[in-house]
Amino acid sequence: MSDTLKDRVKAAGAPAEDAPAVVDLALNDQSMQWLQSRATYFTDALPRHVDRVHFMSVARAILPSLSKCSNQSITSALLACARFGLEPDGRQAAVIPYGDTATFQPMYEGYIELMYRHPRVDSVHFNWVREKDAWDYEPTAPSPKDFFHKPRVDLTEEDRGPVILAYAFAWIEGRRSQVIILNRPQAEAIRDKYSKAYKKAENNGRKDSPWHTDFDAMWAKSGVLRLRKVVPTLHELAELVRADEDADDAGAVPAVIRGTVVARDEQGPGEDGGAEQTWPTATQPGSGGHEAGDTE
Template sequence: MSELKDRVKAATSGPDDQPQEPAPVTDLAVNDSVRQWLQRRQTYFTDALPRHVDKAHFMSVALASMEKLKDCTPASINTALLACCRFGLEPDGRQAAIIPYKEVATFQPMYEGYIELMYRHPRVDSVHFGWIREKDQWDYTPTEPSPRDFFHKPRVDLSEADRGPVILAYAFAWIDGRRSQVIMLNRSQAEAIRDKYSKAYKNAERKGTRDSTWHTDFDAMWAKSSVRRLVKVVPTSHDLTELLQADDAVDDAQPAPPVIRGTVISRDDEPGPDDQETPTPTWPKTAQPGGGAEGGEQE
């Protein structure tokens, strides 16, 4: 018995006969690649998806987004992916994005994500977003009844460059067979929203870094501001309300997990949900206005 005790003591003692500290618990998600981490937890995420979402496609998109998150903590990636699953939005940079804030991965809905959730309401027939360029044919007369109050005809006989710069973003929905109010947002209005609400923009201007999202991807912010205003005139679902809440929560703390419960703060000009203090996120690039499926006209 004494010999056995001596063996146990030797196995648990250091060279100076001092008890060794227990080995730290290793998180496999840190040592393994994020792709392997996600693959091992595939069922965990797919079980959280709404039934209408294609699980295999969602996971393939999620896997493709993992490389840029390799320096983020597993807990933050887990939280961001669960938020995507909660709303049934793919982290493809169009419906939603998972943005690395140094070591923290943060869920960020994009303007197509808002449109996707609007579509899910049974009263909404369709949702449209578009860019108007300088030489396009268009007219907007608010006093006319719908749908005669607005029309837009892109100049298909001209190249995108020849159509001129983008002058307006617009969005509207068809609800119960009738068209909603048309939301129009010109560049100066988008800049006013940026100047009033964007903490990240003010911080980047103050520091002279000019690396906020409003600096690096103004068009994405412009588009999103337009679609967020449309939320006010379409039937509101519980999911859409929670998405707004989660989006706004990103601006409340740096970084913070999304809030998916509570009420929506009502104000005339919604602050850009991507308006961050520091650190500045790395955003997926958005196609140029009028450039097609990725950030272009969707009509």
């Protein structure tokens, strides 16, 4: 089992040592054809501001890592990425293979991306404080004097010491929001209290939940999620949170992402038999289906 989400993606796509290379290339070519035949389905779900060609290029790049996953789960995961306008690049969102199931996993940069889309939000910032950095936090002081962080640029990240804090804030119409600070014990408390996937992975001994394989990524996401409480957000961000919670509730196996149900089981590449595919209607973030507003 790989240590990180990115390593798991790479490991899942690695060819077997005794498999002829020509077979892998043939399977890969079939998968690419399968994806291309459904390109319109994904691109039609993208928000208007997302470049469709680039999104499909990123999707093609990760497809080899999903070679053991069912086409239905790949479709559902990529469509979830498309609906929220997040690239499956491992930074905004990831598509992680769990056995034969491709799983949509939003990352903290994806949440930041959705925060940026609110017209009142000027910028969103996230960073880590390391042990040897200069920093101070005085919550009773007026903004922006309440928080200070100066990284040790003369040192490497390793020499700066271990991470001790994650923090995030936003600038909203020229004013800085409250600074959200999350230390490691607080992140662990969130994990222990709320993550069903973590508890399931602990109980079955597999330790393969995102909290096990990439703790820092989940720590960062927890901090950014707290930031949404103090900044104006669009309705799509609340939907992304629910989709993320659904996947976690399923215990590292994705539940149906709202609005992305595939009409019927898909066949493998080249096995359609000439039958016409029936695709569901996908909502398009930013298309007017929801009005901007604050979420709790």
